[in-house]
Amino acid sequence: MLVGEILRTKAPEVISVTPGRTMVEVLRLFRDKNIGFVVVARSPGETLGTLSERDCCNAVADYKSEAPLMRVADFMNRNVATCSIKDRLSKVMEIMTNRRTRHVLVMDNDTIVGVVSIGDVVKHRLEQSLRNEQVLHDYICGTGYH
Template structure:
């Protein structure tokens, strides 16, 4: 299976923000969309970083309540790993596990086409496993 299969199931909605946006506004955005991270796009629409709940919590631990007035650029992760629709689920699972990342933007021909989370990957793997079990069950029952 490929990353494209995840995008086909979940859709291509991508929640984004800008580097100059406040952390308070970004926290509201995360809560509103019930997501764990937001892609940060520069003025040209290219991925400049990602800001996650974890980044905000770390910022609160370091800076206290004043973190709400800080900008996304102050706390975002700039070294963003990317994937392609043609990457396999196994490949991105290995990357997410080894690099301890929970979100991967998906680029095709240098264009942002989606984002996959570790939750999306786990759901896809569980669905695949359930399909395999069902197929094996039907095969065994047909042989009786």
């Protein structure tokens, strides 16, 4: 399965925040939108970095009570994990494993076209597994043929 196929099943919106936002503002956005990851940018199409729930947890561990009012620019991830819209799901899984990240930006040349999360990967692998299971069941039982 290609990354582009996964994106077609998702909402196309890539949510971003400016580097001057505070951690508390971003955490409220996470809660309100039921998300755990944003792109950090000053303008559309730009990528300065990313910010995840894990980045926020690490900032609290490092900066203690100062963290909630810190600016995103002070603790965002600047080493952004990316893949191509034409990459296979297995490549994204490899990136997630090697980079120890739960989110990968999907690029079409230099343009961000989406985000693939670990949840997306699990959902699509589960669907594939269920389809394979059904095919094997039909084969064994001699059903499913036209």
